[in-house]
Amino acid sequence: MNLAKVVGTVVSTQKEESLVGLKFLILQKIDLEGAPADGTLVAVDAVDAGPGEIVLFATGSSGRQTVRTDKRPCDAVVMAIVDSWEVAGQTKYKKGVND
Amino acid sequence: MNLAKVVGTVVSTQKEESLVGLKFLILQKIDLEGAPADGTLVAVDAVDAGPGEIVLFATGSSGRQTVRTDKRPCDAVVMAIVDSWEVAGQTKYKKGVND
Amino acid sequence: MNLAKVVGTVVSTQKEESLVGLKFLILQKIDLEGAPADGTLVAVDAVDAGPGEIVLFATGSSGRQTVRTDKRPCDAVVMAIVDSWEVAGQTKYKKGVND
Amino acid sequence: MNLAKVVGTVVSTQKEESLVGLKFLILQKIDLEGAPADGTLVAVDAVDAGPGEIVLFATGSSGRQTVRTDKRPCDAVVMAIVDSWEVAGQTKYKKGVND
Amino acid sequence: MNLAKVVGTVVSTQKEESLVGLKFLILQKIDLEGAPADGTLVAVDAVDAGPGEIVLFATGSSGRQTVRTDKRPCDAVVMAIVDSWEVAGQTKYKKGVND
Numbered sequence: 001m002n003l004a005k006v007v008g009t010v011v012s013t014q015k016e017e018s019l020v021g022l023k024f025l026i027l028q029k030i031d032l033e034g035a036p037a038d039g040t041l042v043a044v045d046a047v048d049a050g051p052g053e054i055v056l057f058a059t060g061s062s063g064r065q066t067v068r069t070d071k072r073p074c075d076a077v078v079m080a081i082v083d084s085w086e087v088a089g090q091t092k093y094k095k096g097v098n099d
Numbered sequence: 100m101n102l103a104k105v106v107g108t109v110v111s112t113q114k115e116e117s118l119v120g121l122k123f124l125i126l127q128k129i130d131l132e133g134a135p136a137d138g139t140l141v142a143v144d145a146v147d148a149g150p151g152e153i154v155l156f157a158t159g160s161s162g163r164q165t166v167r168t169d170k171r172p173c174d175a176v177v178m179a180i181v182d183s184w185e186v187a188g189q190t191k192y193k194k195g196v197n198d
Numbered sequence: 199m200n201l202a203k204v205v206g207t208v209v210s211t212q213k214e215e216s217l218v219g220l221k222f223l224i225l226q227k228i229d230l231e232g233a234p235a236d237g238t239l240v241a242v243d244a245v246d247a248g249p250g251e252i253v254l255f256a257t258g259s260s261g262r263q264t265v266r267t268d269k270r271p272c273d274a275v276v277m278a279i280v281d282s283w284e285v286a287g288q289t290k291y292k293k294g295v296n297d
Numbered sequence: 298m299n300l301a302k303v304v305g306t307v308v309s310t311q312k313e314e315s316l317v318g319l320k321f322l323i324l325q326k327i328d329l330e331g332a333p334a335d336g337t338l339v340a341v342d343a344v345d346a347g348p349g350e351i352v353l354f355a356t357g358s359s360g361r362q363t364v365r366t367d368k369r370p371c372d373a374v375v376m377a378i379v380d381s382w383e384v385a386g387q388t389k390y391k392k393g394v395n396d
Numbered sequence: 397m398n399l400a401k402v403v404g405t406v407v408s409t410q411k412e413e414s415l416v417g418l419k420f421l422i423l424q425k426i427d428l429e430g431a432p433a434d435g436t437l438v439a440v441d442a443v444d445a446g447p448g449e450i451v452l453f454a455t456g457s458s459g460r461q462t463v464r465t466d467k468r469p470c471d472a473v474v475m476a477i478v479d480s481w482e483v484a485g486q487t488k489y490k491k492g493v494n495d
Contacts, residue, residue: 001222001239001240001241001242001272001273001274002239002240003208003240007131007186007187008131008184008185008186008187008191009184009185010102010155010179010181010183010184011181011182011183011184012155012179012180012181012182013180013182014146014147014179014180014182015146015155015178015179015180016145016146016164016165016166016178016179017166018164018165019178019179024100024155024179026131026184026186031238032205032206032224032238040130040131041100041101042100042101042102042155043100044100046214046271047212047213047214048212051187051188056208056210056213056222056240058271058272058273059159059273060159060160060161060257060258060259060273061159061160061161061258061259061358061457062258062259062261062262062270062271062272062273063161063271063273064161064164064271065214065216065262065269065270065271065272066214066216066271067214067215069271071164072161072164073145073157073161073162073163073164073165073168073176073178074100074157074161074164075100075157075158075159075161075162076100077271079213079214079217079271080208080210080212080213080214080217080222081210081211081212081213082208082209082210083209083210083211083212084208084209085206085207085208085209085224086206086207087205087206087224088205088206088249089249092206106329106384106385107329107382107383107384107385107389108382108383109300109353109377109379109381109382110379110380110381110382111353111377111378111379111380112378112380113344113345113377113378113380114344114353114376114377114378115343115344115362115363115364115376115377116364117362117363118376118377123298123353123377125329125382125384139328139329140298140299141298141299141300141353142298143298150385150386158357159357159358159359160259160357160358160359160457162359163359163362170362171359171362172343172355172359172360172361172362172363172366172374172376173298173355173359173362174298174355174356174357174359174360175298199420199437199438199439199440199470199471199472200437200438201406201438229436230403230404230422230436244412244469245410245411245412246410254406254408254411254420254438256469256470256471257471258455258456258457258471259358259456259457260456260457260459260460260468260469260470260471261469261471262469263412263414263460263467263468263469263470264412264414264469265412265413267469275469277411277412277415277469278406278408278410278411278412278415278420279408279409279410279411280406280407280408281407281408281409281410282406282407283404283405283406283407283422284404284405285403285404285422286403286404286447287447290404304428304483304484305428305481305482305483305484305488306481306482307399307452307476307478307480307481308478308479308480308481309452309476309477309478309479310477310479311443311444311476311477311479312443312452312475312476312477313442313443313461313462313463313475313476314463315461315462316475316476321397321452321476323428323481323483337398337427337428338397338398339397339398339399339452340397341397348484348485356456357456357457357458358456358457358458360458361458361461368461369458369461370442370454370458370459370460370461370462370465370473370475371397371454371458371461372397372454372455372456372458372459373397
């Protein structure tokens, strides 16, 4: 998994039928300081994440191990909204404080 | 998943039999501004995407979770045609407008 | 698998239900000399690894082949705590000595 | 999938038993102009590809979705020999012409 | 798959139980000339490879398709010991000669 920030959404009407009803989020990867890191991706939302939220995403076949993405052609899923993280005993991010 | 533009096609007659009838699209990855990004790939078309269209593709085993690609030796699939996307509340692409 | 050092943790309450009770560790990849290498990631702990410990992690679907992560949307798992490693017959790290 | 040129072969007698009889090809990735791109890999041949031929290869679990590679420890397979490809309506390669 | 040289081993006693008895090898990737290439990894040995030997390794779920690694949290396996390889009709490595 990796840390990312939800920065946008993608809309698609013509798609594989099993994807109907899923929300495609645009994620900006972030580093351990919360700063943007190289790389963006599109992931399906499994946890009702909103714009600007810091999340964890899982890729590959693990992207299909949620109720919403099971057996879908989905290779990345937002499976957790981050409350906080710490590195070497120091809090680097706390939701509502560092947003 | 990632954003890409359909820029070409690959033709092959001598191939694994399960691939007969599938269409191989050449994809140019694009960034969140719609500009070409590093990397091209070949993906099977699951949604009748045409040349020049902006699409989403899924890779790995998720590339096989469509009706057309199930159980095929296919590691990338175009599973959605993009109507629009927005970043930080701003529309970055709208089909028919930014093409 | 790759070598990494446990440098932190991520806390999340709003997440896919199957993830409840799992611990998310922040890993810093390290090279064969034990120095930090490019790349950090978040992995689920399957072996009660603690902060500062040197571990092995597995990614992709292999990240789900532990008792704790089976069928979870987890794409990286800490599946071993490293006692030592050697390169070309020379010990590069020994737990308790090089920590 | 990606485009590549078959540039060599690997011989191994001591190997996992399920791999006996398979042919290991060395592939040089190529770009959309047919020029060598960064990266080489070894793939199992599923379509009787010969030296110098331009092929498509699939990686990951999709590398096992051919009759020859099913359930084998094989993470890359040559699943198609390329006849031609075109980009933006222009033929970039035609077998027998651009070889 | 890719070519690599076995350069070391990792020892771990506290690990996922299904991994007991497996040998973790440190691999240095090599290029087609046999020179060290960017990247090292840790792979489970499925073929009794020894230090200094040139091998092929498979990654991802294919890393579990050997008798020894089946259903284990193992994302890389040494599945073949290399006797020789050739590029463009020229032998680049022959075991016992180029070691």
